[in-house]
Amino acid sequence: MADHLLKKKIRKTIAVAVAEDPNTMGALFRAVQAGFARAVFLGKAARIRELALEETGRDDWFILEDVPAEKEAVYRAMNMVREGEADVLMKGLVGTDLFLRAVLDKEKGLLPPDTVMSYVCAIQLPRYPKLLFVTDTAVLPYPDLKQKAAMLRYAVNMARRFGIGQPRVALIGASEKISENIHTSTDAALLCKMVERGQLPECVIDGPLDIFLACDPESVRIKGVHTPVNGEADILLFPTLEACNAFYKGLMLFGGGELAGLIQGTTKPVVVMSRSESPASKYYCVALSCLMAEENT
Amino acid sequence: MVMITKLDQMFDVLREKPSKHLVAAYANDRHTVAAVEMARSMGLVEATLVGDRDAIQKSCKEEKIDPSVFNIVHEKEDMQAARTAVDLINEGRGDLLMKGLVSSDKYMRAILDKENGLMDPGAILTHVTVMEIPSYHKLLIVGDVAIIPLPGLKEKTAILKELIKTAHRLGNENPKVAVLAATEQVLPKIPACVDAAILSKMASRGQIKGAIVEGPLALDVIVDKESARIKKVNSEVAGDADCILFPNIESGNAFYKFNTKLAGGELSAIVVGGRVPAVLSSRGDSARTKLYSIALAAMMA
Numbered sequence: 001m002a003d004h005l006l007k008k009k010i011r012k013t014i015a016v017a018v019a020e021d022p023n024t025m026g027a028l029f030r031a032v033q034a035g036f037a038r039a040v041f042l043g044k045a046a047r048i049r050e051l052a053l054e055e056t057g058r059d060d061w062f063i064l065e066d067v068p069a070e071k072e073a074v075y076r077a078m079n080m081v082r083e084g085e086a087d088v089l090m091k092g093l094v095g096t097d098l099f100l101r102a103v104l105d106k107e108k109g110l111l112p113p114d115t116v117m118s119y120v121c122a123i124q125l126p127r128y129p130k131l132l133f134v135t136d137t138a139v140l141p142y143p144d145l146k147q148k149a150a151m152l153r154y155a156v157n158m159a160r161r162f163g164i165g166q167p168r169v170a171l172i173g174a175s176e177k178i179s180e181n182i183h184t185s186t187d188a189a190l191l192c193k194m195v196e197r198g199q200l201p202e203c204v205i206d207g208p209l210d211i212f213l214a215c216d217p218e219s220v221r222i223k224g225v226h227t228p229v230n231g232e233a234d235i236l237l238f239p240t241l242e243a244c245n246a247f248y249k250g251l252m253l254f255g256g257g258e259l260a261g262l263i264q265g266t267t268k269p270v271v272v273m274s275r276s277e278s279p280a281s282k283y284y285c286v287a288l289s290c291l292m293a294e295e296n297t
Numbered sequence: 298m299v300m301i302t303k304l305d306q307m308f309d310v311l312r313e314k315p316s317k318h319l320v321a322a323y324a325n326d327r328h329t330v331a332a333v334e335m336a337r338s339m340g341l342v343e344a345t346l347v348g349d350r351d352a353i354q355k356s357c358k359e360e361k362i363d364p365s366v367f368n369i370v371h372e373k374e375d376m377q378a379a380r381t382a383v384d385l386i387n388e389g390r391g392d393l394l395m396k397g398l399v400s401s402d403k404y405m406r407a408i409l410d411k412e413n414g415l416m417d418p419g420a421i422l423t424h425v426t427v428m429e430i431p432s433y434h435k436l437l438i439v440g441d442v443a444i445i446p447l448p449g450l451k452e453k454t455a456i457l458k459e460l461i462k463t464a465h466r467l468g469n470e471n472p473k474v475a476v477l478a479a480t481e482q483v484l485p486k487i488p489a490c491v492d493a494a495i496l497s498k499m500a501s502r503g504q505i506k507g508a509i510v511e512g513p514l515a516l517d518v519i520v521d522k523e524s525a526r527i528k529k530v531n532s533e534v535a536g537d538a539d540c541i542l543f544p545n546i547e548s549g550n551a552f553y554k555f556n557t558k559l560a561g562g563e564l565s566a567i568v569v570g571g572r573v574p575a576v577l578s579s580r581g582d583s584a585r586t587k588l589y590s591i592a593l594a595a596m597m598a
Contacts, residue, residue, distance in 0.1 A: 145485050178499045180450045189498035190491060193513075194483045198529070226501070 001260070001287040005036035005294075012290040013038040014271075015086035017077035018070050019062075020047040021093035023275050025055040027282035028090075032061050036290050040065065040086055042073045043093075070094050074102045078110060081268045087293040090271040090286075103263070103270055110266040116140070116150035120158050121248055121261035122288065128215065133159050133167070133235045137248045137261060138272075141241045145187050148237065149200055152191060154264035155235045156201045161291055169195075170214030170233040171207020172243065176225050184208065184239035191237075204228050207237070211247075252277075260284035262292060269293050300468040302436060304429045304565055307467075307592040311341045317595045319344045320391035322382035322407070323375045323399035325352035327360055328580065332587035333395070334362045339588075342595050345390070347382045348397060349373050375399040379407035383415055386573050392598040394575040395591065401577060408571055415571035421445075421455035422570040424577070425463050426553050427593055430562040433520060438463050438472070438540040442549035443577070444568065450492050453542060454505065457496060459569045460540040461508040466596050472539035474500075475519040476512025477548065481530050489513060489544035496542070509534055512542070516552075565589030567597060574598055 005011075014031075016024060019041035029052075031037035041048050045066035052059040067073040074094060080086040089110065091099045103109050104117070111117055119138035122131050135151045136143060143151060152169065159167035171188035178185045188207035195205045206229045212219035217231035238244035251257035259281045263270040269289040273282050301307060311317075321333055324346035330353065333344045345368040346353050357364040370385070372378035379399050385391050394415070396404045408415045409422065416422065424443040427436055440456045441448065448456060457474065464472035476493035484490045493512030500510030511534035517524040522536030543549030556562035564586055568575040574594040578587045 176502060178495060178502060178504060180495075186491075186495050189495045190483055190485065192498055193494035197482055199482060226503075 001284065001291060002034050002036060005287060005290055006034070008294070010290060010294050011036055011038065012087040012293045013040060013085070014088040014090050014286065014289065015040045015042065015077040015080045016090045016092045017042055017074040017099065018092040018094040019043040019073075020051055022051055022055055024090065024092055024273065024282065025051055026279055027273075027286050029056040029061060030283050031286040031290070034287075037286060039063070040077075040080065041092075042067045042077045042080075044068050071098065071102070074099055075108060078102060078108065081110065082108075088269045088271060088289040089266075090289070091273070096272060099272065103266060110268055110270060112267060115265045116147050117263065117265040118143075118147070118151045118154055119261060120151075120155050120264050121259045122158065122162070122284075123248060123251055123257050123259045124284075125251060126256045130234065131162060132215070132233070134244055134248055135235070135237055135264075136241060137244050138241070139263070143239075143241075145190060148187060148191060148239075149194065150265065151237055152195075152200055152203075152205075152235075155237065156203050158262075158264075158292065159234050164234050167203050167234040168229045168232055169203050169205040169207075169235040169237060170209045170229050171205070172211065172214060172236050172238045173208025174210060176209050176213055176223075176227070178208065187239070203235075209233075211236075252281075258284060260288035262288050298468040302434075304427065304436070304563055304589045304592075307565075307589070307596055308339060308341060310468075311592060311595055312339070316340065316343045317392040317598045318342065318390070319393050319395055319591065319595070320382045320385050321346050321348070321395040321397050322404060323372070323378040324348045324395075324397035325356060326398045327356045328584075328587070329395070329397040330356040330362060331360045332578075332584060332591065334360065334366070335584070335588050336591040336595075337366060341592055342393070344368070345370060345382075345385060346397075347372050347378045347385070349378075376403045376407070379404050380410070380413065383407045383410070383413065386415060387413070391573070393573050393591075393594040395594070396575070396577050401579070404575075404577065405568075408568070408575060415573060415575070417572065420570050421452055422568060423452070423456045423459055424566065425459050425569050425593075426549075426564055426566040427463065427467070427589075428553060428556055428562050428564045430556050430560055432560065435539065436467065437520075437538070438467070439549060439553065440540075440542065441546060442543065442553045443546065443566070446546045448545070450495060453492055453496060453544075454499070455570065457505055457508075457510065457542055460542060461505070463569075463593075463597065464539050465507060469539055470507075472508045473534040473537055474508045474510045474540040474542065475514045475534050475538040476510065476542045477516060477519065477544060478513030480515055481513060481518060481528060483513065492544070493542075508540070511535070514538075516541075563589065565593040567594045569597065 039062035478489040525535030
């Protein structure tokens, strides 16, 4: 991703709200050093400087604006993004609640009216031959059909940014059977048909499929299920937050995975990272936000 | 077996096979006796007439039919005649049922009777109509135009299976089934669209076998290739459907009545889902329609 950004001469400005945050400092420093990001830190200036010296040994690689009050820092950072002074909004040491509420603010926020906010992660795994885009790991607990349609659009859009023109989408369920009583299975059927009818972005889609049928061609062969995804999914769309969240955390913990994730639906990229993510994943999140901030890739 | 593309062709197929046995419930009237005799004399079926012996014999005389060609079982009263006819079927003495002068209500009650009727547990009674429309290049098998007012997904699955089974019996091994709605778009607020998309996927998963199922499709796209091309619906069902599943009784009923009254269509119709097929023709049906319906029931028996 970093190579791609540099080759395309992409360099984006990231406004970090409440930046006195050791959690994000390292990843941003790496991104700035790599040359695809500029950092603007908004928060308690003295504390930010102190932390930067502690974490990176330098305090000259970012633009600093002293905004001591948390909420103010968030709104100031968001305003920079709205006004085009920055390309990406990133959460620092501030509660996710307060931060997202600001993003959702009808007048000053970054989410257009009637837009679904969701979350897509790109996951890199040693034992899968390509990136796996999964959604929604973080925002929508029980997405309905309209929200799933939005999730699909976001994931396909992100996959395209990675050069996957015709991504293979698996709508995850516990089985490939469609049952009237399992509404996630009927939703999957509807999404497939909506893609077929051109109501959603073009992609190769099938579902419901379990993880084996989505990601393992051998299982497809053994089960004899005719599926165009053919065990080579690029995108996994999960029916619930719990399923998706448990899946990606399992991959991080047991599968040696690294990830890059981003809020979706906003007018400009918004980065919200979990403290427990690895330094590499944090760096990838920053890189992903710069990639998605670029209009023409 | 050759695929049947005209209703008349059923006669040839039936003549080649051992005759099925028809049981007519309350066959007192001339219309019923005449239709049964027509089918019998053409070699399509053998027949038992249940009803008032005197009335049957009188009707035979009026139609110049020798009553001895039938097996006649005497029942004076209409409801009891329907019950007896059903009993004969359950005793293995008949392969298909036909309605005579008894009302549809009583006829259906005899079929649906929990203890002595024709239904297996969980079975769903539905109605299949096979239409021959001069401007269409083959037969159209449609349902449900007469029994289930507003089928849910489970009933639609049952109707679909009967449509497919009918196509198979008419020699079409892999029929193209269209699930009708007002548009091709999957509109989540319109149940017809939603169910159609689900049924279509169930078929592609092999949960509904023996057919290509596509929907939602609007009628123009179902029967007209040019419309399908213009609307960019890329499906082999579009413009070439063998079967149409209707989302409710009103749309199906209007479709078949329009085609018979204004488009010169002929039809044959039966009640299915019970242990044997049943003819439910109304007094308004032509003799031709009755004959076709008996033939279709014999094909399905």
